[in-house]
Amino acid sequence: MRKKIIAANWKMHMTQSESEAFITTFLREIGDLDEIEIVILPPFTAIPKVTELLTQTQNIKVGAQNMHWERSGAFTGEISPPMLRDLFVRYVVLGHSERRAMFCETDEIVNRKVRAAYEQNLRPILCVGETLAERERGEVEKVLSTQLRGSLANVEARELLETVVAYEPVWAIGTGKTATADQAQEAHAFVRQLLREISDDATAEKVRIQYGGSVKPENARQLLSQPDIDGALVGGASLDPRSFAQIVQAGVPND
Numbered sequence: 001m002r003k004k005i006i007a008a009n010w011k012m013h014m015t016q017s018e019s020e021a022f023i024t025t026f027l028r029e030i031g032d033l034d035e036i037e038i039v040i041l042p043p044f045t046a047i048p049k050v051t052e053l054l055t056q057t058q059n060i061k062v063g064a065q066n067m068h069w070e071r072s073g074a075f076t077g078e079i080s081p082p083m084l085r086d087l088f089v090r091y092v093v094l095g096h097s098e099r100r101a102m103f104c105e106t107d108e109i110v111n112r113k114v115r116a117a118y119e120q121n122l123r124p125i126l127c128v129g130e131t132l133a134e135r136e137r138g139e140v141e142k143v144l145s146t147q148l149r150g151s152l153a154n155v156e157a158r159e160l161l162e163t164v165v166a167y168e169p170v171w172a173i174g175t176g177k178t179a180t181a182d183q184a185q186e187a188h189a190f191v192r193q194l195l196r197e198i199s200d201d202a203t204a205e206k207v208r209i210q211y212g213g214s215v216k217p218e219n220a221r222q223l224l225s226q227p228d229i230d231g232a233l234v235g236g237a238s239l240d241p242r243s244f245a246q247i248v249q250a251g252v253p254n255d
Contacts, residue, residue, distance in 0.1 A: 002208050004224065004251045005164055005231035007039035007125065008238030009065065009093065009212075010046075019046040022241045023053040029245035034059045035252050037231075039091050039125075041065050044079055047087045063091030063125065066099060069112040081120035092117055093233075095127045095151055097170045107150025114151060118159045125164045125233065126151055127212065128191070132171035141190055148194050157199040165209045166233040167191055172213030174235060181222045184211050188228035217243055220250035 014022065019042055030038075038060040042050045051062050068078040084092060094117065095110035110126070117124045128147040130140045144167075152160070167187050169179050179187070188209050195204035211223050212233030223229055231251065238244045 002206065002230045003035075003037055004253075005037040005039065005208050005210060006248050006251055007041055007063065007091070007093075007210065007231070007233050008244050009041045009096075009233055009235050010043060010239060011065065011098075011235060012043060013239055014042055014046050016046050016049040019049050020053060022239075023050060026241035026245055027057070029242055030248060033248065033252065036248050037061065038248060039063045041091070041093060047084075047089060051088050061090040062088065063093065064089050065093050065096070067092050067094075067113060067117070067122075069109075069116040071116075081116050081122055084122060085120050089122065091123045091125055091164070093125045093127065093166075095147070097127060097129055097168055097173060101170070107147055107153075110151040111153050114155065114163075118155075118162065123162050123164065125166050125210070127166045127168050127233070129168040129170050129213075135169070135171065140187065144187065144191060145194055148191065149198065152198055155198070157203040160195065160199050160203055161206055163207060164231070165191055165195070165207060166212045167209060168212035168233060174214070176214055178214040178216075178219055178223075179211070181219075181226055184213075184223055185226040185228055188226065192228050215247060217246035217250065220247040224251045 040050055041063040054060050064084050067084055068075050068080055071080050071082055094113045099105045114124045128144055130143040134143050172178050191209055192204050195207050208230035210231040210233045211229050215232045215234045216237040
């Protein structure tokens with residue numbers, strides 16, 4: 001059974017002091033919960049503080065929101081995989097729709113980053129998803145296939161097992177709109193089928209697929225109860241520790 005993974009993508013929010021206040025409250029809210037794997041994705045400047053605060057926790061990992069594919073070099077403003085490892089980062093978000101749209105990241109660029117992550121023992125959270133125009137044109141499967149195959153080109157099955165895929169319909173990110181549970185499940189099932197074609201049945205069944213797109217406490221349980229939805233990549237609702245705690249708790253399996 002795939003253990004659900006719920007990640008807080010803080011984007012360009014949270015100073016070090018704000019991060020400390022969040023973590024203090026969040027830990028109090030979730031208590032000893034260990035049925036869910038939790039990932040906090042702070043901005044680069046807050047990673048050391050968050051790591052320090054989570055030193056004693058076993059089931060909360062720290063991740064980064066992006067990285068360059070080179071180990072070092074003349075890339076002003078960029079962060080390398082070894083730099084993230086030096087900060088004890090475990091996960092890294094790659095190919096987020098905002099990176100693809102605002103910073104012109106292609107599937108080839110994302111693929112280079114994904115492969116660099118494997119080389120440094122970082123686990124990619126690979127984002128894929130369609131725009132509203134693409135959905136209305138009936139191109140959801142075409143877009144997902146192109147992005148997933150391009151971003152995972154030449155990836156081996158053993159590497160895929162270290163990967164989390166995040167399906168994020170672009171039209172639902174930060175808009176308040178959310179894919180229905182049925183829409184999300186349909187897309188996740190298609191992504192899993194693509195993973196079977198890219199690797200094999202056994203590997204595809206083990207890869208965790210998150211949903212990202214205006215996840216909030218009110219819709220989290222319904223989304224997370226779908227058979228192919230293995231977690232959530234949470235944006236705006238992850239900036240409030242109590243709200244994020246409620247989303248995490250919504251993913252706890254019912255006895």
